[in-house]
Each structure stands twice: as C-alpha cells, then as structure tokens.
Amino acid sequence: MALWAGRFSKEIDETVNAFNSSIAFDARMYKHDIQGSIAHATMLGKCGIISLEDSQIIIKGLGEILEDIESGKLEFDPTAEDIHMFVEAELTKRYGDVGKRLHTSRSRNDQVALDLRLYLRDEIAEIREMVRKLCKVLVELAEKNTETVMPGYTHLQRAQPITFAHHLMAYVQMFIRDIGRLDDTAKRMNVCPLGSGALAGTTYHIDREMTAELLGFDSPMPNSLDGVSDRDYCIELANTLSIIMMHLSRFSEEVILWCSWEFKFIELDDAYATGSSIMPQKKNPDITELIRGKTARVYGDLNTLLTMMKGLPLAYNKDMQEDKEAIFDAVDTVKLCVKTFTPMMETLTVNKENMRAAAAKGFINATDCADYLVKKGMPFRDAYKISGTLVAECISKGLTLETLPIEEYRKMTDLFTEDVYEAISLETCVKGRLSQGGPSPDAVAVQIALAKEKLEA
Numbered sequence: 001m002a003l004w005a006g007r008f009s010k011e012i013d014e015t016v017n018a019f020n021s022s023i024a025f026d027a028r029m030y031k032h033d034i035q036g037s038i039a040h041a042t043m044l045g046k047c048g049i050i051s052l053e054d055s056q057i058i059i060k061g062l063g064e065i066l067e068d069i070e071s072g073k074l075e076f077d078p079t080a081e082d083i084h085m086f087v088e089a090e091l092t093k094r095y096g097d098v099g100k101r102l103h104t105s106r107s108r109n110d111q112v113a114l115d116l117r118l119y120l121r122d123e124i125a126e127i128r129e130m131v132r133k134l135c136k137v138l139v140e141l142a143e144k145n146t147e148t149v150m151p152g153y154t155h156l157q158r159a160q161p162i163t164f165a166h167h168l169m170a171y172v173q174m175f176i177r178d179i180g181r182l183d184d185t186a187k188r189m190n191v192c193p194l195g196s197g198a199l200a201g202t203t204y205h206i207d208r209e210m211t212a213e214l215l216g217f218d219s220p221m222p223n224s225l226d227g228v229s230d231r232d233y234c235i236e237l238a239n240t241l242s243i244i245m246m247h248l249s250r251f252s253e254e255v256i257l258w259c260s261w262e263f264k265f266i267e268l269d270d271a272y273a274t275g276s277s278i279m280p281q282k283k284n285p286d287i288t289e290l291i292r293g294k295t296a297r298v299y300g301d302l303n304t305l306l307t308m309m310k311g312l313p314l315a316y317n318k319d320m321q322e323d324k325e326a327i328f329d330a331v332d333t334v335k336l337c338v339k340t341f342t343p344m345m346e347t348l349t350v351n352k353e354n355m356r357a358a359a360a361k362g363f364i365n366a367t368d369c370a371d372y373l374v375k376k377g378m379p380f381r382d383a384y385k386i387s388g389t390l391v392a393e394c395i396s397k398g399l400t401l402e403t404l405p406i407e408e409y410r411k412m413t414d415l416f417t418e419d420v421y422e423a424i425s426l427e428t429c430v431k432g433r434l435s436q437g438g439p440s441p442d443a444v445a446v447q448i449a450l451a452k453e454k455l456e457a
C-alpha cells in the first residue's frame with residue numbers, strides 16, 4: 001500500500017510503479033538519508049515539535065536501520081518508490097506511530113535535495129584525494145626526469161626541446177586547477193536545503209540553523225523554492241568532472257602516441273596493458289583509450305543535467321529524479337578512470353634514449369641557432385632567415401644542424417664560429433631555457449617545489 005493511499009482508490013499499476021521508482025539507483029544514498037533524518041529528528045525533538053522521547057526512539061531506530069543495511073541484514077525493497085520512502089517505511093514497521101512522526105514538517109523534496117548534497121560532498125572529498133594522489137605520482141616521475149630531453153611539439157610537429165619532467169608538470173598544473181574547481185564546487189554547494197519543505201517552508205517553528213549546523217553545512221539555503229529546485233551543484237560538479245576527464249583524455253592521447261612504435265617514448269607495465277587475440281606482437285594501451293572514450297560519457301552526463309533542468313518551472317518536478325543517474329555515472333566514471341590511470345603512470349618505464357633521439361632529429365634547435373646569431377648582434381628576423389636556410393640545406397644533404405660542417409655555417413655569416421655546436425647542443429638548448437615556467441632543470445625544480453607546496457595545502 002502506497003503512503004498516499006488515502007487520496008487514491010486503486011493500487012498503482014505495477015509498470016508505473018517500476019517506472020516511477022528510483023530506489024534502484026538512489027539506494028546508494030542510504031547513509032546520507034539516515035544522517036539527514038537523524039538531524040531532522042534531533043531538531044524536531046529539541047524544538048518541541050515532537051516529544052524528546054519520540055525523537056530519541058527515531059534516532060535509535062534509524063541507527064539500527066543503518067547497521068542492518070550495512071551488515072546485509074536489511075535488503076532494499078525494489079518495489080519501494082525511493083530510498084527516502086524505504087527508510088521511513090522501515091522505521092514505521094519497527095516503531096509504529098513513532099516512526100510516522102519523522103516526516104513532520106518535511107518533504108521528500110527537501111530530503112532528496114539534502115541527501116544528494118551530503119552524498120556528493122563525500123564523493124568530492126574522495127575524488128579530490130584521488131586527483132591529489134595522481135599529482136603526487138606525476139611529480140615523483142617528474143623529479144626523476146628533469147634532465148630527460150624530449151621534443152616539445154606544436155601541431156604535433158617537433159618544435160623546441162623540453163624535458164619529460166616539464167611535460168609532466170604541465171599536467172600537474174591542470175590537475176591542481178581541477179582540485180581548485182572541486183573545492184569551489186564543494187564550497188558553493190555546502191548550504192542546507194532541509195526545512196524548505198515541499199516548496200513553501202512549513203508552519204512549524206523549526207530551527208534550520210540547527211539542522212544546517214548538525215550536518216556540517218555553512219548555513220541554511222535562504223529561499224525554500226530554490227532549496228528544493230536547485231541542481232546547480234550537480235551541474236557544476238559534472239562540469240568540473242568533465243574538465244578532469246578532458247585533462248585525462250588529452251594525457252591518454254599522448255600516452256597512446258608515446259606507446260606506439262613510431263614514438264616508443266614509454267612502455268607500460270604489463271599489468272597495465274592488454275594484448276591482441278590475433279596479433280601476437282601487440283601490446284595495447286587500452287586503459288588510455290577507454291579513458292578517452294569514457295570522457296564522452298561524462299560530457300553526456302553534464303549535457304543530460306543541463307538539458308533536464310532547462311525548462312523546469314519552479315519548484316520541484318519529477319524530471320529532477322533523472323539528476324542522480326547522470327551525476328552518479330559522472331562520479332563513478334571519474335573515480336574509475338583516476339584509479340586506473342594513477343598506477344599505470346606510476347609503473348611505466350621511460351625510454352630516455354628514444355626521447356632524446358627524437359629530439360635530436362627534428363631541428364628543434366633551429367630557434368637556438370637563430371638566437372646564437374642574435375646574441376652576437378644580428379636582428380632576430382635576419383637570424384631566423386639564416387637558420388631556416390641552414391635547415392633547408394641540412395634536409396637536402398641529409399644532415400642535422402649538429403653535423404653540418406662549420407664552413408657551411410660561415411658561408412652564411414662569419415658571426416658563426418666553432419662554439420655554435422655547443423650553443424645548439426640539446427643540453428645547452430634545454431638548460432638555456434631558464435625563464436620562469438620553462439623546461440630547464442632549474443626552472444622545472446621551481447615548478448615541482450611550488451606544486452608540492454600546493455598539494456600539501
């Protein structure tokens with residue numbers, strides 16, 4: 001029998017009940033539902049809205065239900081409408097009339113808004129910690145590779161020399177910003193909808209400050225219509241998670257390239273790669289491809305939330321029940337991806353020789369060759385032209401700037417002397433890029449130190 005049986009003359013159709021029910025996916029909020037109900041019952045008792053005795057029985061009963069769910073003694077009823085109804089019905093089953101008093105001056109509308117905030121607050125804390133761990137792994141890898149020269153790319157064309165550490169620290173910056181976005185999201189959503197009622201507050205003299213404080217919120221939400229119908233925090237979180245996935249996906253794309261025979265900059269640990277059913281030679285970076293693919297899913301979740309909300313009149317509408325599967329999927333996907341990506345990065349082998357060989361081949365010191373002339377007094381544009389002409393000459397002769405004879409250099413200008421080879425050596429080119437944020441080992445050491453400081457904060 002449904003809770004609203006008084007108003008109805010028939011039982012709900014079975015298909016409609018299944019269609020309407022959200023317990024299959026909102027049962028995961030059981031702990032937060034109970035946590036919210038305990039705070040509500042505490043407040044009802046302290047404010048004299050129900051007796052202190054009843055309030056204590058409810059709190060005890062809720063504690064028992066929580067224990068029984070966690071021990072597996074109590075199973076969710078799949079025909080219940082949602083987790084809120086399930087817990088309340090169970091309490092009533094156990095404590096009769098006292099259980100029926102729990103929902104005084106409350107609605108499922110403020111209850112679901114509350115539960116979801118409480119649930120996501122915990123998830124955000126977990127994801128934050130996971131992203132922080134990933135950053136630490138990347139920083140550690142960077143520390144071992146501050147002298148590992150590799151080509152830096154633009155347009156996926158070899159451009160200028162950098163180090164593997166410099167490249168890794170770029171991602172650390174992205175993930176540190178992601179942590180900041182998680183913190184912002186958590187901060188803004190940490191307000192309490194409980195006490196909004198169905199939409200229009202309540203006639204009881206409730207204490208919203210008390211429940212907000214009991215549940216660790218900064219304050220109650222100022223407007224009850226907004227309290228029950230705001231899902232900005234889900235959208236904001238889905239956005240933050242989408243950006244995390246975008247970063248992971250870009251990184252994954254590079255890992256995929258680096259694992260190819262064309263690059264061979266890194267090798268994944270066997271435990272983090274897969275083989276082929278037909279081609280015995282294959283070692284595939286499936287994890288990273290899946291992360292790239294799953295990024296689409298999280299973007300889809302964000303889009304679901306934005307689209308679901310866009311036409312809803314105030315206040316609560318049942319459309320909003322769709323928020324949970326979308327945000328849960330985004331949360332689950334990000335956790336799964338970070339959890340897999342982190343140890344994969346932790347265990348990979350860096351192929352320093354191949355990185356260096358690639359850096360030596362692509363004329364990535366052509367800018368440095370021009371800068372050599374500039375430092376001897378030539379205007380940059382003229383030096384740029386000479387360096388370009390020398391590159392063309394090398395290509396036609398199958399040489400590199402390092403192997404081009406000095407006579408050829410001096411044909412262009414006698415500003416060139418033997419020391420040009422030293423000036424365009426990869427080591428000089430990298431060490432010379434000591435500007436703030438640059439790839440020189442010293443400059444990257446500063447980036448590492450700053451990142452470590454931020455990650456400890």
Ligand code: ARG
Pocket residue numbers: 022026081082108109112316318320321322324
């Ligand atoms: N299961 C519902 C949801 O997830 C809870 C709120 C139901 N409120 C209502 N008025 N039917 O949104």
